[in-house]
Amino acid sequence: MSNIRFTRALVLSQNYHPEPIGSGPYMTELAEHLAAHGMKVDVVTNRPNYPDGHVPHEFRDGRKDLEIQHGVTIRRLKPTLINERGVVGRLIGEGMFLLRGLLALLFVPGRRRTVVVSLCPSIFTVLLGWIAAGRRSAHFAIVHDIQSGLAAGLSFLGDGRLLTWLRRLEAFALNRADVVLVLSEQMQEQLRRIGVTARIEILPIWIDTAKVAPQPVPRSNEIIVMYSGNFGRKQHLGQVIDMAERLQRQGSGIRIVLRGQGGEEQTLLRAVRDRKLSNVSFGPLVPAANLADSMAQADIHIVSQHPDIADFAVPSKIYTIMAAGRPFVAAAPEASLLWQMSEASDAFICVPSGNADALAQAMDRLARDEDARAALARNGRDYVVRLHDRNRVLDGFLDVVESAVEARRNAA
Structure with a gap:
């Protein structure tokens, strides 16, 4: 990381600490890993609300909307929580995150920002990453879920215009990233099918194998x-x-x-x-x-x-x-x-x-x-x-970041 040390990174994710499951813990560890390697890291996220769709009491009044944790500056936005949590409701909530995120960017230091990381399942977050990156920053879109594939597989949108629109939006947004990072070769192939031509790398899920380790199994008469x-x-x-x-x-x-x-x-x-x-x-x-x-x-x-x-x-x-x-x-x-x-x-x-x-x-x-x-x-x-050890995988991510930043500098 010697080439980009001490520059700024912006992490955009609707989910973050203290959410216990889903993508929140992973984005938290990624942001803290960047900070531990000398980068000044800003995070724009929602107030925690996953998986039950309710913001905990201590976050509702906004007093925790700006915090610094483990060297990471966190800016939390009020989420738009739709009672009907189908895909249309989710898209509305994600669209509002994009709009509120644009306003939040006015208060996030942008000078010397080299790296922008955005997380999809929300393609609107990837769009926000593209806007935040502009011409100066390298944008890395991490894809944990392909929204159009989930919507089609679960019959949320049928095979009509809305699904076609979502696929086109995914291709548009992801093709404007410097690097797209996916979990598997199957996801890479699916993105190619919807028209993603950007550089795609595989970044597998990681786990802190020191923190999560085998414990004695309680003895019981039942399985x-x-x-x-x-x-x-x-x-x-x-x-x-x-x-x-x-x-x-x-x-x-x-x-x-x-x-x-x-x-x-x-x-x-x-x-x-x-x-x-x-x-x-x-x-x-x-x-x-x-x-x-x-x-x-x-x-x-x-x-x-x-x-x-x-x-x-x-x-x-x-x-x-x-x-x-x-x-x-x-x-x-x-x-x-x-x-x-x-x-x-x-x-x-x-x-x-x-x-x-x-x-x-x-x-x-x-x-x-x-x-x-x-x-x-x-x-x-x-x-x-x-x-899949956390340090091994995230060090690999840093290698991808450094190579993309170096390529952008050489092309300038």
Whole structure:
């Protein structure tokens, strides 16, 4: 980083600390990593509201809208929270973030700003990054979700004009970035299909393997299976309820714990009640400081993915589970990234998404085999330490930043 040390970086993300899941923790670590390497970092974000769509009491009055944490100056904006949290409501909220962000940029120091980083799933945030970068700064668009792909896969927009407009907007915004960073080769291919011709690099999800490490597993007479994270449509958690129903019918004795919040929470609670499932319980997300202990409370974790969105998003929780040294079963489309990772890491079992019978069978089989669970756990921990450790991945990001900044200077 010697060439860009002591210059300014601007990070634009609708999500940031203290949000416990989603992209917030990753953007927080990225901004703090830049600051730790000598850059003066400004962040423009929303007041925290994910995943439940409510701003915590201590952030509502705006007293925490300007803070400095770990060398990062954070400017928080009042979010526009639409009661109907479908894709149209989300787009309205994201559009308002763009407008409020433009105003906020007037108060963010711009002199000697070399780097602008924007996060998509919000393509409006990428547009804000392009405007903020102007002609002087290198713009890096990080794509964690491809919005048009998720909208099409979940049938939010159909195949009509709005979906076509969204794809064109994505291509327009991303083609104006110096570098687009995606999570996988599948996402890279999908962006090429919608017309993105900019430089694309793969920046995988990272995990702090020192902070999230294996903990002693509490001894219990029952096997605990846990899902932890957002309760949303793209998680396709209906198949987990179907699995629970089959396991209860079989008298397996497995207990399923669902920890999280999100738009599908009431639907899941209603399904458990209507089916009289005594083997399912719900709980809140735990604070980040207790994450490793929380992971250890489950004998097996579960990752659930909607079959139509595998190429447009990557469930980040898999890296946390592996770092914690826990085995898991993933329900995902065949030939997807998760299936490829299962073969490469030998750390988890994959079954076809939407096949509750296969999911129940895999869970029951793994629950009966303690040695298999231990082997998967060891393999997962080794895999993330080698390939997804936070410092390794973010140092790679710094290399990409430096090369792009140097190329921009040479072209000037």
